[in-house]
Amino acid sequence: MKPVVADDFTTFETAVRKVILSLGPGDLISYGEVAAEAGYPGAARAVGRVLRDSDGGLPWWRVVTSNGRLVPGNEAEHSRRLQLEDVIVDGNRVRK
DNA sequence: TATCTGACGATAG
DNA sequence: CCTATCGCCAGAT
Numbered sequence: 001m002k003p004v005v006a007d008d009f010t011t012f013e014t015a016v017r018k019v020i021l022s023l024g025p026g027d028l029i030s031y032g033e034v035a036a037e038a039g040y041p042g043a044a045r046a047v048g049r050v051l052r053d054s055d056g057g058l059p060w061w062r063v064v065t066s067n068g069r070l071v072p073g074n075e076a077e078h079s080r081r082l083q084l085e086d087v088i089v090d091g092n093r094v095r096k
Numbered sequence: 097t098a099t100c101t102g103a104c105g106a107t108a109g
Numbered sequence: 110c111c112t113a114t115c116g117c118c119a120g121a122t
Binding site for chain 3: 013
């Protein structure tokens, strides 16, 4: 039987996930960048939705706001994860 | 189909 | 540095 491919239906969600999974350790990207890379420029908000809804196997901590701000509501955990990836974190912001 | 929501982005004060 | 407002898009009800 052919393998189930029920993971390529949701254009947006799948595309976003692929982009995030393509990130390497210590690599950062903003929601807007993810959306653009996924082929949906301007859909930064929708990207946030995907990250929040789909958790597990997805390095969401490598995604920050364009402002360099960390995820509101998870700043503590986010900061922790980033530092584990050798990323310099200044308070609730990532050091450029 | 209409309306609301949100782990956004940019600008203004 | 902070909050407020508007524009954007996709999903949920």
